[in-house]
Amino acid sequence: xxxxxxxxxxxxxxxxxxxxxxxxxxxxxxxxxxxxxxxxxxxxxxxxxxxxxxxxxxxxxxxxxxxxxxxxxxxxxxxxxxxxxxxxxxxxxxxxxxxxxxxxxxxxxxxxxxxxxxxxxxxxxxxxxxxxxxxxxxxxxxxxxxxxxxxxxxxxxxxxxxxxxxxxxxxxxxxxxxxxxxxxxxxxxxxxxxxxxxxxxxxxxxxxxxxxxxxxxxxxxxxxxxxxxxxxxxxxxxxxxxxxxxxxxxxxxxxxxxxxxxxxxxxxxxxxxxxxxxxxxxxxxxxxxxxxxxxxxxxxxxxxxxxxxxxxxxxxxxxxxxxxxxxxxxxxxxxxxxxxxxxxxxxxxxxxxxxxxxxxxxxxxxxxxxxxxxxxxx
Amino acid sequence: xxxxxxxxxxxxxxxxxxxxxxxxxxxxxxxxxxxxxxxxxxxxxxxxxxxxxxxxxxxxxxxxxxxxxxxxxxxxxxxxxxxxxxxxxxxxxxxxxxxxxxxxxxxxxxxxxxxxxxxxxxxxxxxxxxxxxxxxxxxxxxxxxxxxxxxxxxxxxxxxxxxxxxxxxxxxxxxxxxxxxxxxxxxxxxxxxxxxxxxxxxxxxxxxxxxxxxxxxxxxxxxxxxxxxxxxxxxxxxxxxxxxxxxxxxxxxxxxxxxxxxxxxxxxxxxxxxxxxxxxxxxxxxxxxxxxxxxxxxxxxxxxxxxxxxxxxxxxxxxxxxxxxxxxxxxxxxxxxxxxxxxxxxxxxxxxxxxxxxxxxxxxxxxxxxxxxxxxxx
Numbered sequence: 108x109x110x111x112x113x114x115x116x117x118x119x120x121x122x123x124x125x126x127x128x129x130x131x132x133x134x135x136x137x138x139x140x141x142x143x144x145x146x147x148x149x150x151x152x153x154x155x156x157x158x159x160x161x162x163x164x165x166x167x168x169x170x171x172x173x174x175x176x177x178x179x180x181x182x183x184x185x186x187x188x189x190x191x192x193x194x195x196x197x198x199x200x201x202x203x204x205x206x207x208x209x210x211x212x213x214x215x216x217x218x219x220x221x222x223x224x225x226x227x228x229x230x231x232x233x234x235x236x237x238x239x240x241x242x243x244x245x246x247x248x249x250x251x252x253x254x255x256x257x258x259x260x261x262x263x264x265x266x267x268x269x270x271x272x273x274x275x276x277x278x279x280x281x282x283x284x285x286x287x288x289x290x291x292x293x294x295x296x297x298x299x300x301x302x303x304x305x306x307x308x309x310x311x312x313x314x315x316x317x318x319x320x321x322x323x324x325x326x327x328x329x330x331x332x333x334x335x336x337x338x339x340x341x342x343x344x345x346x347x348x349x350x351x352x353x354x355x356x357x358x359x360x361x362x363x364x365x366x367x368x369x370x371x372x373x374x375x376x377x378x379x380x381x382x383x384x385x386x387x388x389x390x391x392x393x394x395x396x397x398x399x400x401x402x403x404x405x406x407x408x409x410x411x412x413x414x415x416x417x418x419x420x421x422x423x424x425x426x427x428x429x430x431x432x433x434x435x436x437x438x439x440x441x442x443x444x445x446x447x448x449x450x451x452x453x454x455x456x457x458x459x460x461x462x463x464x465x466x467x468x469x470x471x472x473x474x475x476x477x478x479x480x481x482x483x484x485x
Numbered sequence: 486x487x488x489x490x491x492x493x494x495x496x497x498x499x500x501x502x503x504x505x506x507x508x509x510x511x512x513x514x515x516x517x518x519x520x521x522x523x524x525x526x527x528x529x530x531x532x533x534x535x536x537x538x539x540x541x542x543x544x545x546x547x548x549x550x551x552x553x554x555x556x557x558x559x560x561x562x563x564x565x566x567x568x569x570x571x572x573x574x575x576x577x578x579x580x581x582x583x584x585x586x587x588x589x590x591x592x593x594x595x596x597x598x599x600x601x602x603x604x605x606x607x608x609x610x611x612x613x614x615x616x617x618x619x620x621x622x623x624x625x626x627x628x629x630x631x632x633x634x635x636x637x638x639x640x641x642x643x644x645x646x647x648x649x650x651x652x653x654x655x656x657x658x659x660x661x662x663x664x665x666x667x668x669x670x671x672x673x674x675x676x677x678x679x680x681x682x683x684x685x686x687x688x689x690x691x692x693x694x695x696x697x698x699x700x701x702x703x704x705x706x707x708x709x710x711x712x713x714x715x716x717x718x719x720x721x722x723x724x725x726x727x728x729x730x731x732x733x734x735x736x737x738x739x740x741x742x743x744x745x746x747x748x749x750x751x752x753x754x755x756x757x758x759x760x761x762x763x764x765x766x767x768x769x770x771x772x773x774x775x776x777x778x779x780x781x782x783x784x785x786x787x788x789x790x791x792x793x794x795x796x797x798x799x800x801x802x803x804x805x806x807x808x809x810x811x812x813x814x815x816x817x818x819x820x821x822x823x824x825x826x827x828x829x830x831x832x833x834x835x836x837x838x839x840x841x842x843x844x845x846x847x848x849x850x851x852x853x854x855x856x857x858x859x860x861x862x863x
Binding site: 133145146147148149152153155156198199200201202205226228229230231232233234235236237251253294296297299300301303304307308310311312313315316317318332333334335349351416417418426427428432434435436 | 511523524525526527530531533534576577578579580583604606607608609610611612613614615629631672674675677678679681682685686688689690691693694695696710711712713727729794795796804805806810812813814
């Protein structure tokens with residue numbers, strides 16, 4: 108699992124003279140190993156430290172608490188990766204996850220040849236870096252490598268596309284449930300529970316769910332978690348959903364109405380639909396992120412509406428927002444194999460709002476739409 | 486909010502000669518400030534680092550990304566606490582949350598008198614510790630303070646009891662929904678979505694939910710997330726629920742049956758009920774954790790059943806498992822104001838299992854049961 112990611116990382120480190128590294132960024136760990144701990148109620152209590160990856164001589168070793176042993180089995184079978192699980196929960200002695208993780212770290216660093224060592228120093232806790240420093244022969248020459256692997260994540264592998272497609276299909280199921288659920292008299296949270304139930308029943312398991320479920324009459328009607336605001340006749344409801352299955356994110360947004368939308372809402376909705384279609388027509392290899400952003404904003408402004416204050420879109424993968432960002436300053440060019448979201452919107456604070464969002468896989472000559480949810484007016 | 490916690494922490498640090506500290510353990514931060522970031526889909530992408538607390542001269546300053554500004558407002562109003570929010574998300578420039586958090590950290594450490602500085606070094610990322618080191622006058626003499634505040638968390642404040650009671654009431658709602666939902670032909674995940682919907686609709690907002698929802702015929706029928714195992718006639722279903730509202734956890738377990746339980750299940754269920762009642766009768770100030778654990782295990786063994794392999798119980802608060810642990814080695818004595826869970830069970834792997842769990846507030850002369858869910862046989 109995720110061998111191609113490790114090959115890319117190895118080549119990148121090698122080209123920059125890094126032959127060993129201590130990695131702890133959770134997105135790095137997920138991308139390199141495929142290991143995706145559950146996030147619904149936070150990380151395992153008993154771990155004593157974050158999952159760490161030790162890289163040396165082209166091999167990657169994942170150090171992780173035993174509670175997650177089964178989740179790492181697929182990675183362990185790969186020739187260029189290994190897993191060391193350490194004791195977490197026990198009733199026989201005081202909890203000492205940190206000591207056990209430290210022992211695992213000593214095991215890998217104690218065999219190291221030492222020298223220059225890349226470190227994700229923005230993530231590795233100071234304590235574990237000190238342990239590595241003590242164990243590495245002749246001390247260690249630490250080199251910060253935070254962010255180094257992020258650009259490598261932009262082009263999705265075949266394996267990642269399978270995971271992403273599965274997530275987008277789940278989000279589509281959630282959007283269909285939302286369309287059925289929205290009605291005057293229900294609250295945002297009521298619609299949300301119907302969405303989440305439909306997704307989890309389809310997946311046959313728990314699936315974390317973000318992002319927004321907000322009625323148009325909220326003052327901040329761009330986004331927010333579902334609360335107990337009641338949906339009234341003709342209210343708009345923005346439903347922006349991200350599922351996280353196998354550690355990969357989906358995303359997608361639609362806007363629904365309680366009964367008939369007003370003429371103003373119809374006009375706004377059509378404008379956003381046209382903007383999204385226009386934006387999608389711009390997506391192809393070589394397109395500049397900044398230019399797509401600018402053209403989308405101009406489209407909304409030309410229709411006489413206030414321009415949305417957020418990004419026009421973003422990449423997606425092991426995290427909900429990845430490179431490339433579709434924002435005013437970004438000169439990056441799209442490349443085949445990227446997966447990006449586009450999400451124009453119009454917001455009249457305290458009145459009504461609309462946002463529509465699709466996911467696009469950049470192909471050799473354009474784009475494939477990965478989200479299939481219905482974004483039409485009722 | 487949480488002033489009493491900060492007073493306790495201040496007194497403890499002072500008694501051990503620590504006049505300033507850099508804290509990053511998420512449970513420390515939550516307990517000291519009351520600030521509880523959402524956990525459903527992981528921490529804010531754009532923060533660039535964990536929430537940090539700087540302690541100096543008896544004052545606590547929370548450094549946190551602007552996305553959470555409203556969640557920290559209650560803390561900010563307190564005289565012995567302050568909040569510095571830093572920029573996270575922006576579309577005008579590349580994301581640089583780490584730089585902005587660094588600037589906030591420089592702001593507080595740059596004004597410090599320096600000297601001995603307590604550090605939660607198992608949590609503070611190496612990078613931020615290096616920043617603090619550079620800013621503190623004359624370098625810093627770092628002292629690890631990991632775990633120092635954990636014992637102080639055992640006795641709950643009045644404010645914490647309000648939050649805990651609200652969570653236990655939500656878990657009760659979930660258990661009532663579970664009792665209604667369990668039926669042959671449904672899957673674990675179907676029951677789970679009914680539980681979660683009932684809880685979130687009652688709360689009027691998203692509420693993270695743990696822990697277990699497992700049919701008796703699973704090989705590991707002690708615990709696990711709900712999957713697509715179908716409930717068959719006479720199957721047992723263990724439902725162990727934790728809600729997390731305002732950053733505090735509830736916990737509680739019951740066992741339900743699809744239709745009539747078998748005579749064997751009835752006998753097991755009654756034994757566990759009696760064990761739990763017996764255990765609860767032992768809870769009072771001065772009772773030794775290890776002895777409660779031992780007596781509960783002996784009760785199950787005396788009834789002729791295999792003894793459960795997990796703890797007999799545990800404290801609860803800003804995290805689902807806190808001190809005091811009710812386990813074989815623990816010599817700690819219960820004190821008034823502690824909140825503990827008791828959870829005896831009987832497990833016949835691959836056949837059937839039962840666990841019942843209640844929460845108890847240790848009072849001056851015994852205990853008050855905080856969980857009100859129905860644990861009776863059908």
